[in-house]
Amino acid sequence: MSFINRKDVSKLIGFSSDTLRYYERIGVIPPIKRDKNGYRDYRPVDLDWLFLVRCLKDAGLSMEALIEFAKLNQSGENEPAQKAILQEQLEKLNQKSAEMKRTRNLLEYKIDTFEDHIAKFKSGEMDADHVDELWKMDKFQVHKQK
Amino acid sequence: MSFINRKDVSKLIGFSSDTLRYYERIGVIPPIKRDKNGYRDYRPVDLDWLFLVRCLKDAGLSMEALIEFAKLNQSGENEPAQKAILQEQLEKLNQKSAEMKRTRNLLEYKIDTFEDHIAKFKSGEMDADHVDELWKMDKFQVHKQK
DNA sequence: ATAAACCCTGCACCTAACTCCTTAGCAAGA
DNA sequence: TCTTGCTAAGGAGTTAGGTGCAGGGTTTAT
Numbered sequence: 001m002s003f004i005n006r007k008d009v010s011k012l013i014g015f016s017s018d019t020l021r022y023y024e025r026i027g028v029i030p031p032i033k034r035d036k037n038g039y040r041d042y043r044p045v046d047l048d049w050l051f052l053v054r055c056l057k058d059a060g061l062s063m064e065a066l067i068e069f070a071k072l073n074q075s076g077e078n079e080p081a082q083k084a085i086l087q088e089q090l091e092k093l094n095q096k097s098a099e100m101k102r103t104r105n106l107l108e109y110k111i112d113t114f115e116d117h118i119a120k121f122k123s124g125e126m127d128a129d130h131v132d133e134l135w136k137m138d139k140f141q142v143h144k145q146k
Numbered sequence: 147m148s149f150i151n152r153k154d155v156s157k158l159i160g161f162s163s164d165t166l167r168y169y170e171r172i173g174v175i176p177p178i179k180r181d182k183n184g185y186r187d188y189r190p191v192d193l194d195w196l197f198l199v200r201c202l203k204d205a206g207l208s209m210e211a212l213i214e215f216a217k218l219n220q221s222g223e224n225e226p227a228q229k230a231i232l233q234e235q236l237e238k239l240n241q242k243s244a245e246m247k248r249t250r251n252l253l254e255y256k257i258d259t260f261e262d263h264i265a266k267f268k269s270g271e272m273d274a275d276h277v278d279e280l281w282k283m284d285k286f287q288v289h290k291q292k
Numbered sequence: 293a294t295a296a297a298c299c300c301t302g303c304a305c306c307t308a309a310c311t312c313c314t315t316a317g318c319a320a321g322a
Numbered sequence: 323t324c325t326t327g328c329t330a331a332g333g334a335g336t337t338a339g340g341t342g343c344a345g346g347g348t349t350t351a352t
Contacts, residue, residue, distance in 0.1 A: 006299075018341055021301090026339095037348060039299050052256065059249040063339070083257060090253045093246060100243055103205040107236045110198065111229060152329075164311055167331090172309095183318060185329055209309070 004042040013050045020050075027067045028053055030074055059093055150188040159196045166196075173213045174199055176220055205239055 006017045015023065020040075023029045029049055032040040042050075053066055065085070072082045152163045161169065166186075169175045175195055178186040188196075199212055211231065218228045 016341080017299095019339090022340060034300095037299070038301095039348090052252075055249045055252050059246055059253075086253055086257050090250065090257065093250050093253065097243065097246055097250075100205055100239055100246075103201045104236065104239050104243075106198075106201050107205075107232055107239065111232050111236065162311080163329095165309085168310065183329070185318090 004047070006040055006042075009042050009047070009050065012047065013054050015050070015054070023053070026063065028063060028070055030070065056089065059089070060096060061089060065089065150193070152186055152188075155188050155193070155196065158193065159200050161196070161200070169199070172209065174209060174216055176216065202235065205235070206242065207235060211235065 004012075006020060009015075009020060010017050020029070024032060029046065032042060032046060035041045049070075056066060056069075057063075069082060069085050072085070150158075152166060155161070155166060156163055166175070170178060175192065178188060178192060181187045195216075202212060202215075203209075215228060215231050218231070
């Protein structure tokens, strides 16, 4: 007689039953209400939370951050703190995006110059100039030493 | 008398000495030449490879993919295969970027509507309509069931 | 009334990717 | 020569994030 059972939730959100139970245990999702048999009875509010968890996890948040967020949410009047977490994660996401963009540039460069690059690589002719060329692609801000 | 020693490489690329040794062992980087003492002697060609590994790893490639790539590179005439791997990873990177963009939208939405959202969440008033609202944000293409 | 198909719990186990530990060799300065 | 600080190798330990399994209960269909 569950409203939505474990299996349906798995299908909807894409976490396995085991994973859902694991998340509940470590505190990523709040304790789910049970029906008369002790079976989990997921409500829309739970699905909403799981939806958010799914997105944030896919975006690369750690379980730790998600647990912190879940705790704040369950323990009352910490809306500014929660909002701060979301904003912080948004900031991280933006940084990550920028990082990925740079890596994409590098990949494109590597693909474009592949023949040349590999030829040098194999013959051992690749020298400091080539490495310099890569440093200049702005991924690292280190001082090359003599 | 190393050209560039382990510690310098750590500083330059940002992998710890242990990690460098680990990578060499599992085949992410080729066997590094040694000096008369048996100490590793990193050459520009090695740094170039490490640079690429650093970027691809940061972009989320698994060690497995990197090992495959490294093997192809060491074992001769597989340039098309290597190029294919890079292109495949570029494709994955693009997908991931799109995914992150969607999640960013969700986060922004959540932050904007936070007060309202949390109020509903706490009072348990959040209902199927709200979940619908989220489904519509295009992250999932599932059929909601009755 | 028995089987199929769900659900429950606790706990052991797993993979990836490191990270640390121990024991030991070489090397350059006080 | 002694100490400090680098290096080496092999292998055990750690962390994150699950996954599987045994042993049991319920519900529904046949």
